[in-house]
Amino acid sequence: MTSIIIAVDGTAASGKGTLAKKLARHFNFAHLDSGSLYRLVALGVMEAHGDPAKEADALAVARAIDPARGDDPAIRTAEVGNVASIVSAIPSVRAALLQFQRAFAATPPNSLAGAVIDGRDIGTVVCPQATAKLFVDARPEIRAHRRWLELNQAGAAPAEAAILAEIVARDARDRSRAIAPLKPAPDARLLDTSDLDIDAAFAAALALVKPGVENALKARQGG
Numbered sequence: 001m002t003s004i005i006i007a008v009d010g011t012a013a014s015g016k017g018t019l020a021k022k023l024a025r026h027f028n029f030a031h032l033d034s035g036s037l038y039r040l041v042a043l044g045v046m047e048a049h050g051d052p053a054k055e056a057d058a059l060a061v062a063r064a065i066d067p068a069r070g071d072d073p074a075i076r077t078a079e080v081g082n083v084a085s086i087v088s089a090i091p092s093v094r095a096a097l098l099q100f101q102r103a104f105a106a107t108p109p110n111s112l113a114g115a116v117i118d119g120r121d122i123g124t125v126v127c128p129q130a131t132a133k134l135f136v137d138a139r140p141e142i143r144a145h146r147r148w149l150e151l152n153q154a155g156a157a158p159a160e161a162a163i164l165a166e167i168v169a170r171d172a173r174d175r176s177r178a179i180a181p182l183k184p185a186p187d188a189r190l191l192d193t194s195d196l197d198i199d200a201a202f203a204a205a206l207a208l209v210k211p212g213v214e215n216a217l218k219a220r221q222g223g
């Protein structure tokens with residue numbers, strides 16, 4: 001039976017990961033954070049003292065990552081995020097990670113009926129056939145402030161201006177790369193969370209995807 005797929009793409013620190021997790025919980029679907037795959041490649045290259053812009057260094061790691069390590073806190077640093085953005089511009093690295101993402105979407109773990117996948121190219125490249133597509137964004141200053149609050153609560157005290165610069169640079173690199181650039185799929189629903197708190201953003205996301213997902217669930221039950 002075909003699985004139901006919700007693609008949640010968006011800019012860095014837009015809240016797409018939180019929304020994707022909440023949507024997965026709501027529908028009892030599996031969740032995949034595709035950024036964690038690129039972050040695992042980045043961490044592997046850094047640990048091996050490789051050059052993230054060099055195809056041979058990044059590809060060797062991409063072929064060997066363990067996607068189950070996606071919850072390793074070591075991949076959550078800003079530095080790993082930046083290096084992830086560099087390795088993700090290499091076409092063979094993207095190709096090496098594509099099969100895992102497509103298999104997850106087609107056959108979600110634990111025989112669940114669907115998958116929510118967040119990233120940059122889920123609705124455009126990985127799963128263009130997705131049941132529902134969201135593109136999440138917020139003004140850069142707002143995203144930087146939210147990330148600053150998070151880091152501050154975790155005991156770190158980075159300068160907000162530095163976070164903003166890093167977010168803007170990462171978006172620019174992700175948008176301008178030749179392969180699978182960050183951009184909304186033509187049929188994605190846009191969600192700007194700048195003026196929404198997390199509950200309001202989730203309510204808005206749910207309202208956008210619900211009709212399509214419920215239709216698909218009904219079709220599965222009927223067929």
Ligand code: DC
Nearest residue numbers: 034035036038084085088119120121
């Ligand atoms: O979502 P994130 O911040 O964890 O992603 C880290 C980097 O990985 C991001 O800057 C670009 C890359 N990425 C990608 O190219 N395609 C995806 N589907 C997900 C992430």
